[in-house]
Amino acid sequence: MHRSARRLALLASATALAPIAAAHAAPAPAEAAPAAPAAEADGGVKDDIVVTATRRETRLQQTPVAVSVIGNEFRAQQNVITARDLAGQIPGLYTAPSGITPLTNTFFIRGIGNSDPIFDPTVGTYIDDVYLARAINGMSDLTDVERVEVLRGPQGTLFGANSAGGAIRYVTRTPTERFDLRGDVGYGNYNTVNAHGYVAGSLVPGLLVGSVAIAHDQHDGYTWNPSLKTHVNNQQTTGGRIKLVLTPAAGLKVTLTADGTIDHSQTASYVATTYNASNAKLSGLGAITGGTLYSPTSFSSYQANVSYAGRYPVNTSRSGGVTARIDYDLDSHLALHSISALRAFSQNPVNYNNDGQARLPYNSAQPRAIDISDNAITYRQHQFTQELQLQGTWQAFDFTGGLYYLFENFASERLGYVTGLPQSDTALPAAPFDQIGRTRSFNYSAYLQGNVHVTPRLTFTAGGRYIIQRRTFAFRGVNYDLDGNPIDPTLYPQVLTGGAIPALGVTVSASQVNFTNANILNAKTWRAFTPKAGISWQAAPDVFLFANYAKGFDAGGFNNRALNLATALPYNPETVNTIEAGIKTEWLDHALRVNLTGFHNAYKNLQTAVSAYSPVSGTYVSTRGNAPSAHTEGFELETAAQPWRSLALTFNVTYLATRYDDYAAPAYGTVPAYTYTGNQFPFQPKWQYFASATWTVPAGLPGELKLGASGNFQTSFFSNQLNTPAYQIAAHGYANAFISYATADERWTFTLTGRNLTNSFFFTSLTPVGAAIKAGPYAGTLLLQGAQNPPRTVFLKAAYAF
Template sequence: EGRGKLERIEVTARKTVESLQETPVAITSIGASELSEKGISVLTEVQQFSPNTTLQASRGTNSTLTAFIRGMGQQDPLWGYEPGVGIYVDDVYIARPQGAVLDLLDVQRIEVLRGPQGTLYGKNTIGGAVKYVTKEMTGDPQLNAEVTIGNYNRRDVKFTGQYPIMEDKVYLGFGYANLNRDGYGEFLVSALDGQDTENYNKDLWAARLTLEIHPTDDFFIRFGWDKTEDKSNAKGGYRLLPSLLTDAPSPDSVYDSYTSLPTNNKVELEGYSWMARYDVSDSLEVKYIGSHREGYSPTNIDFDNTQLDIFDVPAIYEDENDTHELQVNYVSQSFSLVSGLYYYDGESCGVFDAVLGVLGRTYGALGIFPEDTTGFSRETSGCNNSESWAAYSQLNYDINDKWSISLGARFTDEEKQATVNNGTVLYNLYPESGWIDGYVRPDDVNIPQVLGTDTDGDGILDAPAVESWSRFTPRVGVEYQYADNIMFFASYAQGFKSGTFNPRAETNEPGVAPEVVDSFELGMKSDLTDQFRMNITLFSYDHKDRQYIGIEGNSDDPTALQQRLRNAAETAAKGAEVEMTYVVNDALSFDLAYGYIDFEIKENNAIPPLIGLASTPENTLNLAANYLLQTNWGDFIFNANYYFRDDYLLFETSDLIKQDAYGMVNLSVNWESMEGNWYGGLHVKNLTDEEYLVGGYDFVTRNDDGTYGAGLGGDTTLIGYYGDPRTVQLTVGYRF
């Protein structure tokens, strides 16, 4: 029996094509074949294979992403807040978390870059970056049709392909996916009749068109369009405590819920991108990448998850942005240089109502509000717009056969404009006259602007607040090639998360400065034999000027949330990441990915104070095995993996909701015909049906005796959202 060998994996972590083992960056790369073999169909599943990584669907929708790498990210998806992990599709930045839970379509590989990427990728990559790379076309006519069925009445269809419009010159690529699944649970009681009661269902379609043009051997142009529409229901959370105000005990299933809001929800995304690449010579490449993206997400989030309007939050998110990047890459025998100019212009707006109907009626009965009050809402709306440009360069220089250095820097200049309208709406007709397309927003009430500028001196804010920040982010690295297949590296890198304004501001408060991360890494990339690969990274970082919403002062006003955004904390962490592959022979291989992080709070002025990291276990572990069986009926590939996540908090400032350590088992068997046209796969995910939290809300108080009391809205609103239960899926495909 032959002895298998390790494969060469190419990545673009440093914006040029390099071998994974020659790239001095902590990176996990998962190729198309591996994604298919494991039945990975959505971006969040990639977290299992990258140490110290959290990629999860957020609280209220299927398509909003919560991303943390090495404990750095952003949990709140409200407009104005910037992510801490950058998401890129073919080097185009996805600026907002809405819709960033990407369903994988025509993907070549997923790359997870861990640690600050402030030099080459810029702001909002303090934790790292996730790169979604689609396949370049070969020019041959191709069509791939794929059908997936599974439990919970899963029914997916995908079509991808390409066609040469002009031989060797112009190719058209296309992809379409229609993804449907019944809910894992249901809304047991709803205040509204005639609506869909499925909870955690899926109803999504996505399409992509790509036009590639090769005018000459040295010139390449690509145009892309993509659109996604997710009409899955708004997710209802699981009540961890019975309601004090109505008959809403904790349901039997963690996927069941109650609601007083419409269940309709939508995440709609559309984007255009274009890229031109010109090889001036064998050494010099010039590239231009541009994009325009728009997003629209009307959603209904029932915070309290009862059939009463205790704490309901209907909301609308809207955003659009344009990006332009001019890149120049030079490669010689002893050095390479990546440099570029980048421009970003984005608008992010929204409106939400914190509907506290029961509390409004209570205060009406007590005479605090007018007697005919049937509820009140705290409505917040506004925009947080950003315009920034950056210049960057990174030099990689070989001093001799053993030693090399990398020097990089980026200068970013950014201006933000923000408006916030925030005020109380009392109403006496709820919800019959208050619903506008499923959204509470009485149009006869003026909501005052509380954040901005007064341009004419009449005491009324009538223009946006404006602030600007600039930042120089360096990177210095040294690499030592100990042997042909063993490299050691050390680096210092800085990243920053953009300054911003408080999107929930109640007063005309100033903006907050950017968060800054200084990170040190020491690592080894090694193919110790032709069959054994071991990559190790040790890291430490200091995270300064962390942005937190705090409660400023106390008030008896039941409508005042009194939230103020400040640079309120400094934290630090150190840890390790180990990735190993052992190829036993041509048929059998094993993989291991382990992550460890140790967290420290250095300055703690957050209100309430920080107590830990959000959504970040101290230990993560993945063990995987892969076996190839060749037969006269085709090739069978069996794989299994065990994924472990240590216990973790859901919020950095609260231990009211936390997840105990758990392990998950996934099994797959794949088949490909001898001719290579037919293929199929049977995948069992979460075999032992583990229940694990991925989000929540904790508007509740805890008494000295350990019991719980009412929080905002007057009820025990302690809510959990859960990851997928055990699923079974069968995929069959044909390549024409």
């Protein structure tokens, strides 16, 4: 079948499935919940869930965007503390359940994302419409978050660059004149302690209201480390937010917000395993525990949730910001909004071992105990954003338009101890290499999107954003010895030409001689236009259909992971053209909701590691660049049912097919040939399922007793572009449950939550640790490492709301 025909067939079949699914479900009618201006999507079917996915307040079921909403009740019952706890529960969204630090979250939506937090995200993250330019030090705690909106598909028109995959929007609670006091405290295994508080109310009646939120989350290490004889992978974060809302005149509102988070959690410690090429299976061996790296005498057996990483994990991170928002009604038709924000973060220092192996002598030539792979990192960032937005409504026409400015200064220093495995007893380890980069970004944008309501039921949408993105890049590469001291070329002239430095016990690569990019490509400007066009139709009171075309844009940049001057190059923007069609329906007097969306994404210049021509060296090099083309397609099904008042059910399904259409390069010099054409994207399961049930028990108690269970499952995926069996993550799932009791006055709620009840462990990714061992009894063994999910946790919480 021709590709365009397959796309249309896919979208048509996705649209047709929803009424079929609804026809096969026949729960008894339920009493509709009362309307609420900010109701939650927490498992049951509730009317008038309000979202701001189009920068306007609209009902979820009448919003022509594929969007999921996570509200307070669901988060409380499932003990959702950070966005990472939502892994596997949102259609179309993939996020790893663990990361380098608790504040570092990387998201994929419909196969679009970026697993490397040092580069721009492809799924934009926003706190109250303020963009977070890096995945590093993102949102840590959801204490005062009213809801989380997950927007799927390109959001470039209204939300800007680097939202080609979609957007994660945290909408925090806005204080009112009403006194609001709530908080919770709880304790669980691994000495987990979570404490959250929120208070809001009037400070000057009729003029000023305010709120304060605080949060502290901690737990002991989840992972046992025999090398350090302690548990690792702990959490220790504390944060807060202050919000003031001033209403000095009719139609004028000024909101001031300040927030900050301190994170002293350990960096991630990875679990080691091995791969045996002879039988193409994980061999069951784990970390090297005896002998030397050249000739190991013993391996540990692989043990889930056990890391032999030989260096203590260190992390000191701070993040925060201030925001000033002005909302002014010019008249009954026009409203002006100004959003000014200054944000910053610092990770200094961060030290983590990413080989999962014990520290051992390298060989006879270098007998000291060292790591195979280790990183010492310092990141600093600050950004300023300013948005001026005008919204208007006249009879059958409404619009949202504005101007946007972003400045970001991102400084990174990554000292990598990637010594590699020796191939002889006289080899010396590679010298640690320091990548010191500074990226300054300037984004200027203008956007406009309008809706023409042809009839009360039929609407056309059109819009676009024009973006100018400019970046400057300063980069240095410096060689170090194994003690972390820069190698002075005047004392060791070998560093100028590369080679062994016996006095320091290291070798220096000739291509990694100390360098700076000051006199080469170090500034570039890109321009893009990202249009959107759509149609929506309220076919019946409870049947809403929509179809959209949108273009997404992920800004170009420079290679912050350059290994030599020839690879410190710019890469071009990534674009994606998306078509999607969906249907949102409610049935049986609002007792059943069925929403379904089908989509097709066509990429151009996909940003990834590629072989590219370097004008610096006049050769092809392996660097961050652009693969010519790729695509993803699939569908997302969301259902919620309330067959009777005491039972709420949810069932979600995601199908995602990914393919590199053109991703190949011939051999050139030392760069080997490769072809990924036809392969799947890494980190993208083809199927994801989520189901939950919540039962209000008729126990005859003065309050309300609820029991709930949920589970998610995803099929296997690969960790690399080659789709190598060694890096395949097996299909897996998790089971969770809760029991809660709310007092009759609804002020106290006690919840017992269990997550990962089967205590199952799976790798979230697998990467090699150097080349395969070539000597000794373990010749041919490939060392692998990866992060694993948290273990079974049980948590008891008491919450109060006044």
